[in-house]
Amino acid sequence: MERTRPLYNGLFKARDRFLDNSTACGFEPDVIQEYIHWTLTLASSYERGAKDENPLLHELFLRQLYFHLLDAIQDPKRSRIFRRLCLDSIHTPLLCLKRHYDQWEDGDIKFLLLQQQLQRVQAPLD
DSSP: OTTTHHHHHHHHHHHHHHHOSOOOTTOHHHHHHHHHHHHHHHHHTTSTTSTTOOHHHHHHHHHHHHHHHHHHHHOTTSOHHHHHHHHHHTHHHHHHHHHHHTTSTTHHHHHHHHHHHHHHHHHHHO
């Protein structure tokens, strides 16, 4: 736990900034990328073969990131720039989830459901 404390600290701070609807104009890319960075860093400490391997925590953090980005894309209170940057960035956690689900027997079905959710959200923004 001591090894991951700085990772959790970074993630919680980045998540709070991401979830705050009052992101200052011009800082949107930094807020989004910082949240993605800390989430992927923490999730990687739980992936297969890691010292603290835990597939459930690995999936949890990746899915949480994915759904936070999806929610932000659909949030009319967010600026158009923020929403567009989230849409452009959502493929990073989606590909990580694909890699994660490739190790599961029914993983292809779970991944397809995630893709379908993105397609439904993406259609009105294009």
